Amino acid sequence: MRVLIATDAWHPQVNGVVRTLTSLSQSARRLGVSIEFLTPEGFPDFQVPTYPGLRLALPRAREIARRIEAAKPDAIHIATEGPIGYMARAYCRRRGRPFTTSYTTRFPEYISARAPVPQAWIYATLRRFHAAAAVTMVATPSLMTELAQRGFANLGMWTRGVDTDLFRPDRAVDLDFARPIFVTMGRLAVEKNLEAFLSLDLPGTKVVIGTGPQEGPLKRRFPNAKFLGLLENGALVAHLAAADVFVFPSRTDTFGVVQLEALACGLPVAAFPVTGPKDVVAGHPVGALNDDLRVAALDALKISRQACRA
Numbered sequence: 001m002r003v004l005i006a007t008d009a010w011h012p013q014v015n016g017v018v019r020t021l022t023s024l025s026q027s028a029r030r031l032g033v034s035i036e037f038l039t040p041e042g043f044p045d046f047q048v049p050t051y052p053g054l055r056l057a058l059p060r061a062r063e064i065a066r067r068i069e070a071a072k073p074d075a076i077h078i079a080t081e082g083p084i085g086y087m088a089r090a091y092c093r094r095r096g097r098p099f100t101t102s103y104t105t106r107f108p109e110y111i112s113a114r115a116p117v118p119q120a121w122i123y124a125t126l127r128r129f130h131a132a133a134a135v136t137m138v139a140t141p142s143l144m145t146e147l148a149q150r151g152f153a154n155l156g157m158w159t160r161g162v163d164t165d166l167f168r169p170d171r172a173v174d175l176d177f178a179r180p181i182f183v184t185m186g187r188l189a190v191e192k193n194l195e196a197f198l199s200l201d202l203p204g205t206k207v208v209i210g211t212g213p214q215e216g217p218l219k220r221r222f223p224n225a226k227f228l229g230l231l232e233n234g235a236l237v238a239h240l241a242a243a244d245v246f247v248f249p250s251r252t253d254t255f256g257v258v259q260l261e262a263l264a265c266g267l268p269v270a271a272f273p274v275t276g277p278k279d280v281v282a283g284h285p286v287g288a289l290n291d292d293l294r295v296a297a298l299d300a301l302k303i304s305r306q307a308c309r310a
Contacts, residue, residue: 002034004073008056008082010039014210014230015187016257017104020160021079027161036071038064038088050114051189051213057083065091075100081107081129093132101133102158103147109252110191127151139255140279162260169266169309171234172241177205177226180301183243183267185236185258186250188212197249198222200294209239241265245300248277249293256280263287268303270296 005024009017025035040057048054064087068076076092076099078085085101092099107126108119130136130152137158138144144155175181181204184197189212198206198218206225208218219227231239240246246262248271256276259269263280269287271277281287286308288299 001032001075002036002071002073003028003075003077004036004038004068004071005077005079006038006068006084006088007079008040008084009080010037010041013054016253016255017079019257020104023161023163036073038067038071038084040084043084050111059084059087061087061090064088077102078133079104081105081126086129089129089132098134099132100135100137100156101130102137103130103143103152104139104254106191106252106254113190123150130154140275142275142278143254146275160255160257160260162257162264164264164309166233167237167240167261167264169241169264169305171237171265173238175207175239175242177207178203180204180244181207181242182245182247182270182297183207183209183240183262184247184249185209185231185240188214188218190214191250191252193249193251194218195221196293197247198225200297202294202297204244207239207243209236236261237265240267243267245270245297247271247293247297247300250274250276259287263308266305266308268300268305268308270300272296 005021007021009015011018028035043057043059045055045057048056068091076097078088078099078101108122111117111122112119135154135156136152137156139158139160147155182202186192188194188210208225208227209231211230228239240262246267246269248256248259248269251272251274253276259280262269263286269281271289272291272293273289277289281289288296290296
């Protein structure tokens with residue numbers, strides 16, 4: 001079977017969408033499914049004015065059609081709602097081809113945090129985009145409920161997993177930081193709410209893994225935190241496994257695959273009780289949720305690391 005996935009998010013971007021699609025490709029190959037990606041590669045692009053470091057492709061409809069037809073897909077999935085996603089959607093609609101979509105990014109919240117655009121307008125645009133899909137896939141039950149309440153239809157579950165052969169607690173590096181070590185990782189951007197973590201009065205050391213447009217301002221504002229930059233594969237696992245608690249301060253993620261990666265390394269998760277953490281942590285002895293993130297972080301210290309990977 002041949003599947004084409006259209007995505008505006010792709011390497012060298014480092015985010016949950018890219019990591020999920022990369023992992024999906026590797027897993028699908030083992031099942032005998034061939035996945036072709038329609039990505040921004042080869043298209044001119046432009047810098048998004050309100051988001052330093054984020055570029056979007058400027059594809060031509062004719063080239064989108066050529067790439068789709070060259071792939072000869074049995075199924076088409078549209079992973080993002082950017083220019084490539086819109087043109088792939090238009091191609092499918094013109095030709096009467098069924099397709100599926102994913103809802104992976106809270107664009108209404110992200111855009112309104114940077115520009116005076118009402119979230120209701122953006123949600124209306126996204127509803128129209130996804131309404132034409134046979135199924136719109138979401139990662140968690142709580143997100144499915146939320147989108148249904150917002151008028152989205154034909155919702156289906158696409159759950160997430162983690163490579164437990166890579167993310168393991170026995171690969172920890174020896175960090176010369178004061179204990180306990182509270183770590184977070186991801187894109188350093190305003191929507192990730194990192195200030196909520198870095199401003200906490202906690203013992204030990206706060207560690208941040210990742211890069212992004214907020215890296216400079218955060219370093220200047222929180223000089224006592226340890227910013228390790230972008231780490232991947234073995235180096236990422238080694239530093240994750242060396243910490244004591246993983247703190248996930250975002251209130252706007254649709255899932256947060258980093259939570260699974262931390263748990264696989266034996267780290268309890270501390271987070272707000274919102275979509276993503278509610279689905280991963282709530283009801284399981286693997287973390288602590290609280291509207292007071294400091295309380296959650298300190299409670300997570302008491303959780304058995306063995307339980308996190310079970």
